[in-house]
Amino acid sequence: MLRIQDLTKRYGEHTVLDRLNLHLEQGETAFLQGRSGSGKSTLLKLLYRELADYTGEIRLGGQSIRELPKHETRRRVGVIFQSFELLERKTILENVMLAGEIAGRSRRELEPEACRLLERTGLRGREQAYPGELSGGEQQRTAIARALLNRPGLLLADEPTGNLDTETALEMLQLLTSLQQEEGMTMLIVTHSERLTEACPARMLRMEQGRILES
Amino acid sequence: MLSYYMREAREGLLRNAGAGLAAAALVAVAMTLLGAMLLFRSGLSDLRGFLESQVSMKVYVSPGVDPREAARILEARSFVKSVQVETKEEMLQKLAAFFEGKEQLLDSFKQSGLPDAIRLELRDPAQAEAVAGQLRGMSGIMEVIYPQRYAETVLQLTRQLNRYGTAAFVFFAAVSFLTVFLAMHLSLYQRQKEIRVKLLLGSNPAHVRGQFLFEGGIIGLLGSLAAAAALDMLYRSMLFPLERQFRAVFHLTGTGLYGVELAVAAAGTVIGVAASFASTRKLMKDG
Numbered sequence: 051m052l053r054i055q056d057l058t059k060r061y062g063e064h065t066v067l068d069r070l071n072l073h074l075e076q077g078e079t080a081f082l083q084g085r086s087g088s089g090k091s092t093l094l095k096l097l098y099r100e101l102a103d104y105t106g107e108i109r110l111g112g113q114s115i116r117e118l119p120k121h122e123t124r125r126r127v128g129v130i131f132q133s134f135e136l137l138e139r140k141t142i143l144e145n146v147m148l149a150g151e152i153a154g155r156s157r158r159e160l161e162p163e164a165c166r167l168l169e170r171t172g173l174r175g176r177e178q179a180y181p182g183e184l185s186g187g188e189q190q191r192t193a194i195a196r197a198l199l200n201r202p203g204l205l206l207a208d209e210p211t212g213n214l215d216t217e218t219a220l221e222m223l224q225l226l227t228s229l230q231q232e233e234g235m236t237m238l239i240v241t242h243s244e245r246l247t248e249a250c251p252a253r254m255l256r257m258e259q260g261r262i263l264e265s
Numbered sequence: 266m267l268s269y270y271m272r273e274a275r276e277g278l279l280r281n282a283g284a285g286l287a288a289a290a291l292v293a294v295a296m297t298l299l300g301a302m303l304l305f306r307s308g309l310s311d312l313r314g315f316l317e318s319q320v321s322m323k324v325y326v327s328p329g330v331d332p333r334e335a336a337r338i339l340e341a342r343s344f345v346k347s348v349q350v351e352t353k354e355e356m357l358q359k360l361a362a363f364f365e366g367k368e369q370l371l372d373s374f375k376q377s378g379l380p381d382a383i384r385l386e387l388r389d390p391a392q393a394e395a396v397a398g399q400l401r402g403m404s405g406i407m408e409v410i411y412p413q414r415y416a417e418t419v420l421q422l423t424r425q426l427n428r429y430g431t432a433a434f435v436f437f438a439a440v441s442f443l444t445v446f447l448a449m450h451l452s453l454y455q456r457q458k459e460i461r462v463k464l465l466l467g468s469n470p471a472h473v474r475g476q477f478l479f480e481g482g483i484i485g486l487l488g489s490l491a492a493a494a495a496l497d498m499l500y501r502s503m504l505f506p507l508e509r510q511f512r513a514v515f516h517l518t519g520t521g522l523y524g525v526e527l528a529v530a531a532a533g534t535v536i537g538v539a540a541s542f543a544s545t546r547k548l549m550k551d552g
Contacts, residue, residue: 098465124467135462139276151269152468200467 051076051236052097052204057106058260059092066092068260069106076203079230079237081247084257090240093257094208097238098127111203125153128197128235130226132209134189136181142168142192143177149199160199167195170232171225187218194226198233205230207239211246219243223250266472274480277452284448285484288540291444292488292533293495295437300496300529302430304504307517307525309423315514316416320346320387322397323410325380330405332381339385344396349384356382380407438536441488445540449481453544474545478538485537492533493526 052074059067066089074080084090095101097108099120108115115123136145146164147157168177171191181189190210197205207226211219223239223246230237241247247254256263278285326335336348357375364371387396393413400409453460463473500522508515 100465119469121464121467121469124465129465135458135465137459137462139280148463149466152463152466152472154266156268196466 051078051111052238053107053109055107055109057093057096057104057108059089059096059101059104066260067096067104070261072255072262074204074236074238076236077230077234078253079227079239079250080253080255081250082238082240082255082257082262083242083247088257089260090257091208094129094206094238094240097204097206098129099123125200126203128200128202128205130190130193130197130205130207130210132212134181134186134193134213136189136192136196138181141178141180142173142184145181145192146196146199149196153200164195164199167198168192170229171195186213187222190214190222191225194222194229198229201233201235203235205235205237207237207241209240209242211241211243216245219246220249227252270476270479273476274483277456277476277480278483280455281448281452284444284451288441288444288448288484288537289488289491291437291441292485292536293491295434295441295536296489296492296529296533297495298430298434298437299532300492300525301499302426302434303525303528304496304500304517304522305426305430306423307521308504308507308515309419309426311515311517313416313419313423316412316419318390319393319412320390321412322385322387322393322400323351324383324385324400324406325408325410326383327405327407328378328380330381332383335405336383339383339400344388344392345385346388347386349386351382351384353379353381442536442540445481445484445537446544448484449477449541449544452480453477477545478541481537481539481541481544482534483537485533485535485540486530488537489530489533492529496526496529497522 052072054070054072057067057070057072058065070089070093082090082093092101096104097115099115110118110123110126118126137148140148143161143164146167147160150160150163151157165174165177168174171194173188173191173195176184176188181192184192190213194210205226210226211222214222226237226239227250239252254264324335324339326332332350332352336350339345340348356379357371360374361371364374387393390413393411397409397411397414400406460473464470500517504515504517508517
């Protein structure tokens with residue numbers, strides 16, 4: 051599903067990613083750990099194309115992402131951010147549907163799917179609430195539902211539990227892994243938390259000096 | 266997609282209502298100026314056409330000259346189709362009807378040295394100026410009055426209207442463009458997070474821009490619809506009564522008015538879209 055070959059990213063003289071290689075199979079889940087500044091976020095940003103100018107190759111479903119328009123890559127890659135990135139003026143349901151609306155789908159078409167995902171993430175009955183009325187855990191559940199709406203082949207989670215307490219973080223991780231199994235997507239989770247990785251059996255990756263090492 | 270655009274534009278306009286209203290108001294001013302200029306130009310053009318199409322000419326003869334004898338001489342000229350003598354007494358009779366109830370004004374006419382006149386009908390109205398020049402050179406003729414000479418004044422007036430009207434329109438159009446530009450800039454600033462999230466979720470930058478162009482277009486359209494309403498009022502309160510009174514002179518029909526209103530609506534919308542296009546250039550570069 052995801053194949054990265056000799057990926058190098060430099061900021062001036064500083065090399066952040068140094069001939070990095072990674073292969074994730076369809077339906078595989080992997081945790082990515084590493085110290086601050088090790089290049090985890092840079093890797094994710096390259097994958098969802100918030101950053102450009104790299105050497106090497108990133109292939110998604112067999113296709114180089116360079117060949118795809120940026121927005122097309124982003125529709126194939128779902129992203130969950132630590133800061134949730136929900137729009138305060140939109141309801142929970144509208145936030146989830148937004149991912150499909152920008153792809154040109156109508157609300158009528160999207161609503162059943164968005165409601166199904168909200169039910170699956172435990173937010174049934176909160177569809178008309180605004181993000182400001184929700185707890186951190188509920189906001190992250192909304193962000194998960196939104197990331198899954200377009201049925202992405204690859205789901206990236208950048209410290210998805212960073213703003214949550216340990217109990218909620220564990221709940222969230224269980225939810226993510228069960229959804230990943232249901233939807234059959236590939237998932238790459240960046241996290242600092244050892245407790246989380248211990249609670250969930252999955253492939254462990256560690257970033258060091260701009261390269262990925264298997265743990 | 267259209268309903269998505271409309272929803273997002275509505276949300277954006279409500280969020281930024283003050284700046285949007287100010288921009289729409291300035292578009293309305295610029296478009297009212299443009300529309301009023303077009304309507305007045307049409308009226309002046311009708312008036313000029315009417316004056317130029319007139320075949321009558323009035324020739325005043327010097328005191329002591331027999332108007333009937335002068336009329337016979339003029340009738341023999343090739344450019345004259347017909348003549349009609351109008352003596353001082355006949356003219357005073359006509360004026361008496363006009364000044365009914367204001368006899369003191371008529372008395373001043375009686376005491377003045379009102380000359381006898383001859384009304385000429387020309388074969389070709391286009392020759393009026395040349396004929397007038399020729400007649401003025403003849404002895405026994407005091408003055409020649411013909412409508413075409415006022416057509417030149419109307420033409421000057423039209424030119425002035427074009428010059429100053431266009432300058433005022435360009436000024437207000439530029440100011441309204443700038444205001445829409447700033448309103449959209451403010452909107453972009455307020456919605457930075459929304460734009461970023463949409464782009465991260467896979468929105469095509471052109472679609473995000475399209476949303477703002479739509480919003481700018483709505484501001485322009487609202488302003489120009491207000492201008493169209495103002496023009497409608499101007500037409501009904503001022504121009505239509507004038508037209509009804511002088512049917513032979515003015516010919517602006519309801520269709521013509523709708524044409525002007527449509528042009529104004531289109532121009533206002535174009536200003537809104539163009540200003541928004543300019544303010545979202547950076548978005549496309551960063552997208």
